[in-house]
Amino acid sequence: MIAVTAAVLISGLTSPAFAQRSTQDQDGVRVTEAQSRTSRNRERQPRNQPKPPSAEEIQAGAQAVLTATNTDCQITEATLRGQSAAKESLYEVSCASGPGYLLLTSTPPQATDCMVLASSAEQARARDPNADVGSQCTLPANDNAMAVFTAYAKEAGVACTVDQGRIVGAKSGGAVVYEIGCAGVDGAQINKAGAGWEVVDCLELASAGSTCRFTTPQEQAATVKAMLAGSDAASCDVTQVRYMGKNANGAFYEAACNGADGLIARVNTENAVQQVYPCATASQIGGGCKLTTTPPAATPNS
Template identity: 30%
Template sequence: MRPFAIGLSAALAVAILIPAAVISAPKEEKGKPAIDAKAREQGMKEAPAIIQASGAGCTVSDARYIGADAKSGSKYYEVACSEGMGFAAIAKKDAAPQLYSCLESSAPQADGKQGGLACILPGNANPGAALAPYVKKAGVTCDVENARAIGSSTKNSYFEVACKGGAGYVVQTAAPMNLAGEVVVNSCLLYEEGGNISCKLTNRQTQLQVVDTLNAGAGTNCAIKDKRYVLSTKTDNYFEVACQDGKGYMYQQTSATGAFARAIPCAQAGFVGGGCTMTDAVAAQTEAAGLYTKLATKAGFPCDVEKYGMLPSNDPKKEVVELKCKGSDVGGIAIFTATGGTVYDCLTAEFNGYRCTFTKKETQYARLTNDLKGFNKASCQVSDVRVMGSNDSEGFVEVACSDGLPGWVLGYPVGVAKPAAKEFLSCVQAKGIGGGCKLPTNKVKS
């Protein structure tokens, strides 16, 4: 997932729009800009109302009057906010105030010098640090080391932050800034270098150093040959690593904390951004299919694995894999651990929280027909099936018969790899289970 390009206004060029005669550089005292007492007095008197009218999330803690343009009627102020980053404010007659964060107004101009709206109040001495609460609100861990303004659109302002340790992020806030508004923080890796929104405080090589940290915690014994960023979701970032021994992995990182989540072998990583590109994924998949064949057979489910698919697992010690067997309609859901495994066929897998996608439900008809024989219902050739649901101990299946006569409900124990039907009900008896029978020939007339 990559962000769309966003058109930005020329917010960083704000000082160019101010007549040079209006604002003169402040005098200095002991190497620091001096703040005129009268300018501060006027600023504290006039600026709070301007800030309130702008809608910014700012309680004015300090302010100074900068100057005015008699021709346009505009007045210029700097304000410091108790909540964090301050602003340069432009008050115009018969128009809404314009606010620019101190990171924007203090950015060097084309000649390398600061413009007339640069922030000099003591409360605005470190505007980059004021981005920390915004980053924290987005749930991202970052010890802000450096920051810069990227620009603003009509609704949003964009900043870059560089974190200690090499990570970097683009921070999107409301414009004007308001901590109560929406905040979005994305890794710099999501943005193409040179785009209208991109990172300059950290480079790609520095940003990818995080992969070395993930590799150290992965336990894969991978001597990294190459690495790349793959994609990000709302909760996770994914990186591919190619190892010196020919193996490869996708490393999943929790985006909010930067913590290592799991290592996905390239043979199982086809669901992540098209899979691995720096290693031979086909060879890895063939090798994995052979491994799953052995593991499934050992678990009592003979299957020459032709195709497999990884399913989400909340337990990092368990692999949940759907299996399709070569030359057979049989399939199943396997749960493998370091000590063994269990394989559910595609019917009983649904009782245990999984669903097959490689195997069609028609392949279960013969098995269900045979199960009915155990209840002396050999006349019913199963023609349709519906899983009704399950409780802590039993799962229920509705079947229809090919002769059009009313079908039946079979109950199977859950948590058992090869369960035998333990209960047999008519649709009348099963009214209270999963909403009752619903297959067309089984609907109970009221």
């Protein structure tokens, strides 16, 4: 988080309404009281007061920080928010796509994602409602989290209607991890990885003991039900599912079926079912079924 106090650089001055009473100066020249006071105020003001920066200068200053930090942003709006005690300028920019940024002309320069700042503030306030969360983005165009989550999910190849999203944290290399919630189906966690994206389905995360906040068991069951369509297990009324892992042959999912024997399905990278194993005969597949109770194998009569 950027630890900057955004001080106002330029303050607007309003002049009081002077009564137009006549007075007389030392040379006997009659002037109004307003004229006399205005003259004295001019004498007190510094002669070389700097002009506020123009919109072009603000954008150029913000662009310099973006360039120095290798931050991809086509500026659509830029504002100068203030200065730190060390006279480091703080800018806010909105971008044609993706999140906006707070930019600080420190050494080295800093560019901080508005969504990361908001997520950090949310967590801090959850711990302490009175926490000082530092500078936050305020441009209306930067109140665009859902649009960003939707765009990132599309880039990552998560084919669903995005209905929720959040920042989970960051990986050891600094990549921000996002949770994507999907309407009616399994969600995912995604993060940028080089030129592409890494995607981990919530079903797979659950097998490792992690939890997706925006995905329900019913949505995961619906996801596996859709996988089974057109296969030998299409009639399974899926009530529970679990991700079992994958190998060179594909990924394996267990499904419990309402009123029928459960199964294990092997799917390819396009999630098309390649083979179905009934739970009764699947004991050698990843340790067998866990969601369906199968009777012990019959033993021959002695």
